[in-house]
């Protein structure tokens with residue numbers, strides 16, 4: 001019988017750990033996530049059901065350590081040139097069960113991209129934070145706090161807006177930063193995050209990228225308040241909230257890299273983030289394929305299984321063809337993010353634009369073809385029990401985070417056509 | 423100018439009573455639903471059920487078609503189709519699920535009480551349920567679907583979910599794991615399109631309190647919170663002869679044509695709400711740094727323009743379909759396959775356009791579009807759910823082909 005493993009993966013360059021990682025994650029989602037996921041929507045506030053599988057994955061299996069260097073108790077993934085290809089496999093496997101969990105898992109590492117990757121590894125900060133993540137079997141979450149009430153896109157749009165709209169301020173006071181501001185939406189907030197990387201300005205209104213500062217803040221520092229979790233259309237396993245910083249004091253060396261580089265390496269979050277989104281789309285589509293196969297085999301039309309109708313088969317083929325395509329393209333993106341020697345630096349606008357291009361295209365296809373599949377399933381397409389609607393609701397947000405569709409289009413056009421004012 | 427004014431509709435084809443009804447409904451839903459939903463969200467008991475009661479029994483939509491001699495309003499002439507659209511788009515603007523429920527009631531009324539096609543006996547038996555007292559009547563349909571049962575009798579390729587057999591002066595209606603179109607958990611009246619072993623299929627009304635109906639638990643689903651659906655795990659009901667409203671396709675084509683009209687009008691209402699939300703966003707959001715108003719950005723304005731186009735087209739389509747039903751003779755005749763096909767086509771188009779436009783609006787509102795607080799995402803979920811209840815588009819296309827190309831074996 002055909003299965004999701006019959007969809008192509010580029011065997012030439014999957015990570016050496018791929019088989020092992022794949023089987024660990026596959027078993028984990030089958031046992032710990034899939035049996036419970038239909039109740040996740042109602043669990044968005046408490047995470048009673050969502051927390052236990054995270055505890056196993058992050059704490060007990062130790063996945064939260066993976067980006068830290070080995071000598072600090074981590075797995076050294078930050079230094080591996082298979083980081084993204086390996087992450088792609090993990091993301092896919094999680095998203096097959098629940099893309100909210102996949103987003104929360106991926107977002108946990110966003111802050112560390114600033115300090116754990118070569119050539120800008122910040123050893124002192126890694127030493128500072130590694131014990132929080134590597135010396136415990138409890139899950140520990142981190143968050144990247146970028147979006148503000150006036151808009152997230154403008155902050156992501158570093159090249160054109162250059163941080164001029166950032167309202168969260170970091171003011172030097174002796175050997176400390178004093179941070180004030182209000183952020184919205186970071187994944188893993190709502191009380192979860194123990195550590196945050198906060199995108200601040202050291203000079204409000206300035207268009208000098210050197211004034212964009214990414215500064216680490218611990219949740220238990222005085223002046224940090226995480227609000228209650230938001231209620232959303234889906235993605236219950238990713239908890240988001242308001243977060244306020246009121247005269248929060250952190251040492252000066254809590255700044256991620258330094259003037260100019262914080263802004264520059266923000267591009268790495270964008271490149272890997274967009275690559276990750278393709279993996280989440282691919283993973284969710286695998287599961288839809290599984291459910292769709294079952295549905296169209298069981299349900300009958302004109303005396304035959306639904307899948308045997310030529311017209312229906314056209315849509316089934318479209319769905320499979322899209323998975324084939326998105327998956328192969330996604331792996332290629334991951335490889336491009338890993339092989340700086342071949343494709344240039346990870347932070348570079350060229351790579352960011354390429355990742356954005358593939359991601360927004362994949363997302364558009366997901367929306368189109370999954371919408372059609374839901375409709376093929378008639379009333380059952382809207383049933384929680386058939387899982388397709390959950391993926392449809394959950395994934396919509398992946399068109400909007402890490403650069404909305406329009407921002408993606410603008411950045412792609414800007415790069416490929418050398419536009420100067422977009 | 424508000425959305426109702428700026429999005430075009432054939433005002434001249436509506437009479438004063440339609441415009442008054444629309445204005446009354448608009449005021450009611452704004453006060454009773456839209457003003458309260460930030461706090462009450464999609465609460466069925468506190469928000470949706472009481473609103474449905476007011477719309478159907480207090481405003482009187484559930485009395486609309488029934489003949490006056492049976493206590494109804496007797497508004498069942500050719501122009502009633504316009505009234506249906508004017509009313510449902512107002513309700514759909516506030517809550518898609520409520521309008522979807524109301525569409526079921528109005529379609530049934532039309533199929534039973536429409537001038538020139540009245541089912542006297544059934545009207546006499548059922549009008550009082552709708553016209554006396556102040557209880558809202560929730561109507562649900564049981565239509566052929568993709569079943570798992572091998573050898574089930576079929577209607578246009580899909581399996582009948584229910585079979586019926588005459589038994590003296592009664593009908594025995596039976597089915598298992600039946601999926602109704604809406605409100606299976608608490609429907610007061612099911613209209614079931616049933617296979618009959620030795621003849622034409624029959625449309626039979628089964629009151630919700632008939633012994634022999636075992637309802638399952640409430641289904642968790644994408645949207646349409648106003649419609650608490652459940653499978654009928656077992657249906658073994660016996661109902662009087664008069665409950666058989668009609669036999670043969672004509673009545674069902676008529677019923678479905680009106681149902682599809684309701685769906686198109688509901689989609690139009692959802693789009694009007696969507697337009698209002700994105701309009702406010704476009705006026706106030708600033709992007710690309712300072713002083714760049716959202717609606718003035720060429721890329722986002724283009725998407726907003728497309729949303730306005732879809733909203734206008736769907737609104738005009740819904741009213742055009744009303745026009746077709748009110749002049750059925752021009753379009754193949756009342757209860758004809760031709761009109762049924764047109765109605766199905768336009769309803770699919772309305773839902774697809776609504777899905778597309780709301781989906782794109784969510785792109786423009788990013789996280790706000792995805793957060794429940796901003797009220798947009800509920801239309802996205804609801805419209806998608808409604809579209810799924812129309813049946814598979816892949817299979818509906820066969821219906822279109824059957825009519826337009828005289829297919830032989832399709």
Ligand SMILES: Cc1cc2nc3c(=O)[nH]c(=O)nc-3n(C[C@H](O)[C@H](O)[C@H](O)COP(=O)(O)OP(=O)(O)OC[C@H]3O[C@@H](n4cnc5c(N)ncnc54)[C@H](O)[C@@H]3O)c2cc1C
Pocket residue numbers: 107143144145146147148149150151152153154156157184185186187188235238240397400401402403404405406407410707709710719721722785786787788789790792
């Ligand atoms: C589930 C979820 C998880 C999230 N996780 C995080 C997180 O971990 N950290 C974090 O900081 N934020 C997070 N966010 C917020 C997310 O990053 C923002 O939603 C995103 O940046 C868009 O910002 P916004 O919602 O404020 O919309 P806006 O910035 O107001 O953008 C709205 C729309 O404006 C248009 N637009 C914006 N700029 C341009 C332009 N230059 N040209 C053309 N059109 C444009 C686009 O259509 C866009 O969709 C998350 C959001 C969600 C829903």
